[in-house]
Amino acid sequence: MKRWNDLMLKTKMFISFSVVSLFIVGITCVIFYFTNTGDIKNQTLSLSKIIAKQFSEMIDLYMQNIEELSLSISIDPAIQGSLFDFYKTADPIEKEAIGYKLNPVLFNFSYPKTYVQSISIYTLDGHWYYYSKLVNPKLTDSLSFDEVRRIAGELNGRPFLLLPTHEEPSNGEPTGNTVSFIRKITKIPTQTIIGLASINVNVNAFKMVLANTKASEIDNQMHVLIVNDEGQVIFENGAGQSGRPRSVFETAVFSRSKTNGELLWKNVPYLYTIETSSYTGWSTVILIPKHVLLLKQKRIQDIVVIVGLVTMLLIAAVSYMLSHQITLPLNKLMRKMSRVELGDFNQRMEYAGRNEIGRLSRMYNHMLDSISRLIHEVYESKLAEKSAQLSALHAQINPHFLYNTLNIMKSISRLRGVEEVAEISESLAGLFQYSMKNLHHPVTLGEEIDHILNYFNIQQHRFGNRLELRCEIPEGLRQTPILKLTLQPLIENAVNHGLRRVKAGGCITIRAWLQNETLIATVSDNGEGIAETELAKLRYDLDASLSHHPVRDATQGIGLLNIHQRIQLFYGKPYGLELSSKPGEGTKVALTIPLAAAPHNQRGEEAAL
Numbered sequence: 001m002k003r004w005n006d007l008m009l010k011t012k013m014f015i016s017f018s019v020v021s022l023f024i025v026g027i028t029c030v031i032f033y034f035t036n037t038g039d040i041k042n043q044t045l046s047l048s049k050i051i052a053k054q055f056s057e058m059i060d061l062y063m064q065n066i067e068e069l070s071l072s073i074s075i076d077p078a079i080q081g082s083l084f085d086f087y088k089t090a091d092p093i094e095k096e097a098i099g100y101k102l103n104p105v106l107f108n109f110s111y112p113k114t115y116v117q118s119i120s121i122y123t124l125d126g127h128w129y130y131y132s133k134l135v136n137p138k139l140t141d142s143l144s145f146d147e148v149r150r151i152a153g154e155l156n157g158r159p160f161l162l163l164p165t166h167e168e169p170s171n172g173e174p175t176g177n178t179v180s181f182i183r184k185i186t187k188i189p190t191q192t193i194i195g196l197a198s199i200n201v202n203v204n205a206f207k208m209v210l211a212n213t214k215a216s217e218i219d220n221q222m223h224v225l226i227v228n229d230e231g232q233v234i235f236e237n238g239a240g241q242s243g244r245p246r247s248v249f250e251t252a253v254f255s256r257s258k259t260n261g262e263l264l265w266k267n268v269p270y271l272y273t274i275e276t277s278s279y280t281g282w283s284t285v286i287l288i289p290k291h292v293l294l295l296k297q298k299r300i301q302d303i304v305v306i307v308g309l310v311t312m313l314l315i316a317a318v319s320y321m322l323s324h325q326i327t328l329p330l331n332k333l334m335r336k337m338s339r340v341e342l343g344d345f346n347q348r349m350e351y352a353g354r355n356e357i358g359r360l361s362r363m364y365n366h367m368l369d370s371i372s373r374l375i376h377e378v379y380e381s382k383l384a385e386k387s388a389q390l391s392a393l394h395a396q397i398n399p400h401f402l403y404n405t406l407n408i409m410k411s412i413s414r415l416r417g418v419e420e421v422a423e424i425s426e427s428l429a430g431l432f433q434y435s436m437k438n439l440h441h442p443v444t445l446g447e448e449i450d451h452i453l454n455y456f457n458i459q460q461h462r463f464g465n466r467l468e469l470r471c472e473i474p475e476g477l478r479q480t481p482i483l484k485l486t487l488q489p490l491i492e493n494a495v496n497h498g499l500r501r502v503k504a505g506g507c508i509t510i511r512a513w514l515q516n517e518t519l520i521a522t523v524s525d526n527g528e529g530i531a532e533t534e535l536a537k538l539r540y541d542l543d544a545s546l547s548h549h550p551v552r553d554a555t556q557g558i559g560l561l562n563i564h565q566r567i568q569l570f571y572g573k574p575y576g577l578e579l580s581s582k583p584g585e586g587t588k589v590a591l592t593i594p595l596a597a598a599p600h601n602q603r604g605e606e607a608a609l
Contacts, residue, residue, distance in 0.1 A: 009327050017319035018312070025311050029304040037297045044293065045260045045273060048222070048286035052275035055224060056284040059206065062115065063181070063280050066199055067160060069109060069116070070183040073197045078105045079121065083185065083194050086123055099129040106131035115205035117178055121185070122148050122196040132200075143198070152193055155184040162280060164234050165200060177203045179234055203235040223270070223287035225249060234282060254283060262290070329357045333364060345372050381569060424461050427454040445512065445521070446478035452488050452510070459495055466502060467495065470509045477512050480519055482593065483570060486563050490523040490589050493560065498527025498587050517595045524588035530581040538579055560589070567593060 004012070073079060082098050082105075089095060102121060110116045110131060118132035126145030143151065151161060163180040178200040185195040206226065226235040231251035253263060253274065260273040270287040277284070329349070336347035345368055349361035413421040449471060456469045469491075491508060499506040505526075512521040530538070542564050564576045571593050581587035 009323065009330070013323035013326070014316070014319050017323075018316055021315040021319075022312060025308050025315075029308045033297075033300060033304050036300050037293070040293060040296050040300075041271070044271060044288055048271070048273040048288055049260060049275070051222070051224075052273050052284045052286045055206075055286075056275045056277045056282075059226065059282065059284070060277055060279045062201070062205070063162075065113075066116075066181045066201060067183070069113060070160065070181055070197050070199055073106075073109055073119065073121075073199075074183055074185040075188065076105065076109075078102070079185065079197075080188060080194075082129075083121075083123065084187075086127070087194070095127065102129045103131055110199075115201050116199055117202045118200040120180075120198040120200070122198065124148065124152060124193070124195060130198075143196075148196060151182055151196060152184060155182070155193070155196075159183070162228070162282070164228065164232055177235070179203055206235050207237060221289055221292045223285075223289075225285040225287065227283045227285055229254075229281055229283075249285065253285075326357070329361065333361070336364075340368065345375075420461070424458055427457045441484070442481040443484045444478060445473065445480045445482050445519075448482055448484065448487050449473065449478070449510070451485075452491050455488055455491060456508075463495075463506075466504050467499060467506045467508070470507060473510065473512045477514070477519070480512075480595065482519070482521075483566060486567065486591060487521060487523060489559070489563055490591070493589075494523060494525040494527065494587070498525040498529070500527075502527060514595060519593050519595050521591045522588055523591075524586060526586040529583040529585055529587055530579070531583055535579060535581050542577060542579070563591075567591070 079102065082102050086095055086098050106119045106121070106129075110119050110133065117134070118130055120128050120130035120142075122128045122143055126143075126148050128142065154161060161180075161182040163182060165178045165180045181199040181201060183197050183199075184193050185197050186192060187194045203226070222237075224235070224237045225233055225247075227233055227249045229251075231249045233247040233249055236247060247266075250263070250265070253272065254276070259275070260271070263270055263272050265287065269290040271290060271293070272288075273286040275284045275286075276282070333349060336349065339347045348365050348368065409421065409425045413425060452469075456467075459467060487510065491510075494508050499508070508523065508525045510521070510523055512519065514520075538560065541561055560577060560579075567576045575592050575594065578590045578592070579587070580590075
């Protein structure tokens with residue numbers, strides 16, 4: 001399993017597709033092979049059964065015609081009269097003369113029938129007359145006196161007998177096997193048997209019947225046999241044809257319940273079908289060599305193998321192409337991710353498809369865009385934080401020196417009785433002492449207000465009764481944590497910008513309240529306000545504050561942007577400053593921070609720890 005997991009995806013897909021397809025194609029080919037070979041065998045047996053039935057019926061028709069011919073011979077007046085004359089005379093010469101009288105009669109009966117080879121008339125004492133179409137024939141299987149008496153006895157219960165015979169001409173040329181159709185001749189009207197009529201039929205005539213019943217595809221392979229009930233082969237196409245000794249067929253096959261199957265004949269395996277005629281008692285046997293089926297099975301096997309191999313090659317090619325199309329963009333994605341791992345975030349996938357690979361490529365590109373954006377934001381945030389810290393450090397350079405100087409001035413002023421100078425020095429020293437503390441540690445809202453009172457106490461010595469400070473802060477909110485130097489710069493901006501031209505009645509109001517776990521503090525003045533263009537610019541700068549370095553000038557202290565940046569750096573994006581102003585009506589700045597929550601950067605540091 002470990003080795004399998006270590007394989008490449010392309011190799012896994014190729015092996016999986018190949019194994020599954022091989023299994024399916026193999027099972028399909030095996031089923032197809034055995035099904036078709038079984039169908040071929042069944043079809044062959046069915047066809048041979050039809051041929052056997054047709055051939056047997058045609059032979060029956062031939063025999064029926066011969067039976068009609070034999071009936072005509074047996075009731076012919078000339079033959080009846082000749083037999084009467086035979087039994088009346090004892091003269092051998094007259095008996096021979098009777099044969100000359102019968103010859104033209106028998107000729108007339110046999111001439112129209114091409115399949116009739118000879119006609120014989122037997123008397124009950126063994127004398128016989130015959131006519132043969134052969135020149136100088138020699139009858140080798142003629143009936144003896146005992147056979148005539150035996151056959152005459154058998155015909156008392158049967159209409160006719162069929163006996164296989166064999167004729168040869170005097171010159172030794174074979175003429176073929178024949179069948180004797182034997183019928184009794186009875187005296188009219190007493191029906192007393194007076195002789196036998198034997199019609200010899202050349203079995204080669206059966207080939208004409210076979211030519212009309214054979215199927216073309218097995219024409220040269222099929223063996224057709226006509227076998228009597230003693231197993232003697234009456235007719236056989238192919239081996240055992242005319243002039244050859246008759247074959248003997250295994251009669252045990254006739255006792256089987258099945259009319260078709262397989263057998264071994266002359267050491268050759270065959271498929272056989274048997275059709276027995278109720279008219280003649282003969283059995284028509286169709287033999288088809290098994291090698292014919294084996295050849296067909298071999299062709300089917302070759303076709304199945306070729307189709308299987310072609311299918312396997314096609315499936316292998318398709319699986320390789322499909323796996324290549326899948327793994328090619330994946331390999332490309334892996335190479336680009338390796339470059340990204342080394343720090344190159346400009347690697348993008350160019351895949352325009354709408355399938356899974358296309359979606360994966362787009363997600364990969366979006367992920368890199370998000371990572372680049374986050375890296376840029378974090379970089380800018382850290383840069384802004386460092387800039388804000390530098391601004392605060394610059395603001396702390398002078399207070400260290402001034403704080404000590406102001407303490408000396410306060411002591412000298414009290415020693416000499418200049419109380420007003422001592423009070424200003426004390427307030428100014430408190431301002432510097434407050435500003436020198438760490439900006440990262442929050443203070444309470446009350447501490448920030450005390451710092452504002454120190455600052456405003458100095459400004460009142462400067463402006464006198466022209467300015468007024470109002471603090472509307474509930475006592476319960478004075479312990480609320482807040483970042484240092486977030487409200488005092490707002491008071492300073494209101495004094496230096498909003499109320500700088502006010503001669504009397506200037507008022508700055510500080511309010512604070514809670515809303516949805518959020519502290520909202522506002523600093524508003526009734527000064528000259530901010531022009532629309534300037535107000536729009538300030539709002540834009542506040543919205544994009546983390547993308548800019550904080551601006552600090554001598555008149556604005558650490559500035560609105562610096563305060564807004566610090567709040568968002570410590571508490572997150574949703575918080576910060578909001579400005580509202582109308583020219584001639586004053587300005588209001590709203591500060592929003594989460595209630596009783598650690599600053600954002602401290603939470604991040606604690607999580608890191």
